[in-house]
Amino acid sequence: MPSGMASAQQRVDPAAAVDDPQIELIGVRKEFGDGRGHRVVAVEGADLNVGDGELFAILGPSGSGKTTVLRMVAGFEQPTAGTIRLGGVDVTALPARRRDVNTVFQEYALFPHMTVAQNVEYGLKVKGVARDERRRRTSDALDMVRLSGEASRKPAQLSGGQRQRVALARALVGRPRVLLLDEPLGALDLKLREQMQIELKEIQREVGITFVIVTHDQDEALTLCDRLAVFNNGRIEQIGKARDVYENPANRFVADFVGTSNVLDGPDAQALVGRPGTFVVRPERIAVFAPGTDPVSGVRTVDATVLEVIYAGPTTKIAASTPSGITLTATVLTASTWLPPDLTHGTPITLAWPEKALHQLSNEE
Numbered sequence: 477m478p479s480g481m482a483s484a485q486q487r488v489d490p491a492a493a494v495d496d497p498q499i500e501l502i503g504v505r506k507e508f509g510d511g512r513g514h515r516v517v518a519v520e521g522a523d524l525n526v527g528d529g530e531l532f533a534i535l536g537p538s539g540s541g542k543t544t545v546l547r548m549v550a551g552f553e554q555p556t557a558g559t560i561r562l563g564g565v566d567v568t569a570l571p572a573r574r575r576d577v578n579t580v581f582q583e584y585a586l587f588p589h590m591t592v593a594q595n596v597e598y599g600l601k602v603k604g605v606a607r608d609e610r611r612r613r614t615s616d617a618l619d620m621v622r623l624s625g626e627a628s629r630k631p632a633q634l635s636g637g638q639r640q641r642v643a644l645a646r647a648l649v650g651r652p653r654v655l656l657l658d659e660p661l662g663a664l665d666l667k668l669r670e671q672m673q674i675e676l677k678e679i680q681r682e683v684g685i686t687f688v689i690v691t692h693d694q695d696e697a698l699t700l701c702d703r704l705a706v707f708n709n710g711r712i713e714q715i716g717k718a719r720d721v722y723e724n725p726a727n728r729f730v731a732d733f734v735g736t737s738n739v740l741d742g743p744d745a746q747a748l749v750g751r752p753g754t755f756v757v758r759p760e761r762i763a764v765f766a767p768g769t770d771p772v773s774g775v776r777t778v779d780a781t782v783l784e785v786i787y788a789g790p791t792t793k794i795a796a797s798t799p800s801g802i803t804l805t806a807t808v809l810t811a812s813t814w815l816p817p818d819l820t821h822g823t824p825i826t827l828a829w830p831e832k833a834l835h836q837l838s839n840e841e
């Protein structure tokens with residue numbers, strides 16, 4: 477068996493995921509009646525652990541069961557089978573109001589006649605929290621979402637992103653152990669959405685509350701989360717860190733849904749790859765040459781030893797020394813197919829460049 481298969485399966489193993497889970501789903505199944513005597517299976521065999529203070533994303537296409545999972549964790553929906561634990565306690569039969577969980581829905585309804593501060597404070601008032609503490613916690617929550625200056629405005633006087641942050645402050649003010657967010661940025665335009673993704677991440681880090689965020693947008697999931705679960709048709713296809721899921725997709729669905737992939741299978745693909753099996757290759761891993769190019773001829777290579785490796789996100793800078801003592805610096809894409817792993821001072825490497833990359837200076841000998 478290819479080693480990639482085994483590790484992909486391990487990644488789906490929820491028990492291996494986190495030591496001290498805040499949220500646990502064990503064999504959770506949810507059936508709905510469709511109103512015509514048929515059953516719809518919305519979620520099946522869901523095993524999932526979310527760690528304390530983790531930012532976890534649930535990613536999947538429309539109808540894959542994301543909202544249903546969230547609603548079962550919140551307690552608005554009862555599983556047909558299986559167990560849900562919060563902080564190690566079985567809450568499967570516990571009503572929503574007795575769970576230490578808050579939810580931000582996509583259609584967050586702010587009270588239009590109340591100010592921003594009154595909207596945020598409202599839940600504490602209902603709970604009977606004393607006035608001074610209410611004021612203090614409201615002001616803290618507004619600070620957190622950077623809306624202190626807008627406390628006395630009405631929702632209609634705010635931008636979409638600001639309204640979204642009021643909804644977030646309202647959910648945070650009760651200091652839940654777990655915050656569930658269902659497509660929280662769905663109503664925002666792309667620019668604001670990207671900005672709010674970064675803000676959400678910052679806020680989550682500051683408050684340290686466990687966040688579970690539902691999205692059908694793979695970019696958003698990869699940007700935001702520590703780990704994610706990919707849902708399809710009510711089933712979990714893969715659980716793992718964003719980078720693991722992107723680089724080692726467990727199956728064709730994940731390879732295609734999280735980013736785009738070239739899928740190689742069938743006899744022609746086997747001839748191309750040189751061995752049987754199904755393979756995926758990410759588009760950014762394919763280099764493009766002029767037709768008829770033999771990429772080996774016309775390429776100059778030299779052995780060298782690494783001096784420094786400087787990681788700069790999308791690119792990595794590598795300084796290396798040749799046996800004759802020439803220092804060369806290469807800037808490569810961090811995702812480059814040809815970059816050996818674990819480069820460090822002293823690692824032997826080969827540097828290569830096409831002949832045509834050599835530019836002769838006219839004024840020198």
Ligand SMILES: Nc1ncnc2c1ncn2[C@@H]1O[C@H](COP(=O)(O)OP(=O)(O)OP(=O)(O)O)[C@@H](O)[C@H]1O
Binds near residue numbers: 510536537539
């Ligand atoms: N109350 C309900 N009664 C009957 N079927 C339901 C109910 N809620 C959800 N379903 C069905 O369960 C499946 C999963 O729905 P769910 O809302 O969880 O999907 P989703 O992943 O959140 O989709 P979206 O991205 O469109 O919000 C769908 O087939 C849906 O029609």
Ligand SMILES: [Mg+2]
Binds near residue numbers: 544
């Ligand atoms: Mg949904």
